[in-house]
Amino acid sequence: MHAKELIKRQAAGADGGTATDTRLLSEIAYSRILDGLFQRKVPVGAFVSQAELVQLLDVPLQPLRDALRVLEAEGVLTIHSRSGIQFLKPDLELARSTYQFRSIIERNAVRVFAETAPREQIEGMAKAHRKALKEIETRGFDPRMLPHLESLEQQLHGGIIAALRNPLIDTTARRLKNYVALIRLERLITQPLALRTLREHLEIIDACAQRDAERAEAAVAAHFQAALQRILGMF
DSSP, X not given: OOXXXXXXXXXXXXXXXXXXXXXXXXXXXXXXXXXXXXXXXXOTTOEEOHHHHHXXXXXXXXXXXXXXXXXXXXXXEEEETTTEXXXXXXXXXXXXXXXXXXXXXXXXXXXXXXXXXXXXXXXXXXXXXXXXXXXXHHHOOOGGGHHHHHHHHHHHHHHHHHTTOOHHHHHHHHHHHHHHHHHGGGOOOOHHHHXXXXXXXXXXXXXXXXXXXXXXXXXXXXXXXXHHHHHHTTO
């Protein structure tokens, strides 16, 4: 059953809803809340009511409440029982804490990735990054490339995290990913910034291709330090 059909059934009070339907609706609500933030429908730091979110995001109340509780546990928002929902507003401390935590996790993870990742996976990452780098160098940066750059970001960092095969770290990484997306909302992506990021990624990938765990760890640490400095320049 599609998302729209599930939402219509819930709104109409249809009988026969299953636990799976309820879970799927909560997942839809979770995604829509985050999409609302990342697409600026809900401003960061905003204070809104549950009723306003139901109308804005077009999700039923109970799944919305379930999703809000999950997001509160993940630190994205705070639920005030009588006054509404307050969304996280990124600041310097959140940026420092987030990138420090990412560095701690991925410096360890990349050592495992460098030693165990399939050769084809590493070569695929390298090829995709070099293609994007060449395109920007020759044609310039087009904002329409942003989704592809985000995909490359997830391909690399998600692949590094996955190498640990640790569900607890996977959960933490998802939370950190949401923080990073919020922190970057006000960042303007320029050609020099895109090129620097791709080159830093390639330093990590090339070290992994050489199965050089120490160099890969150093490249990850340097990448996060440079990324944090770029982020701090926004505040």
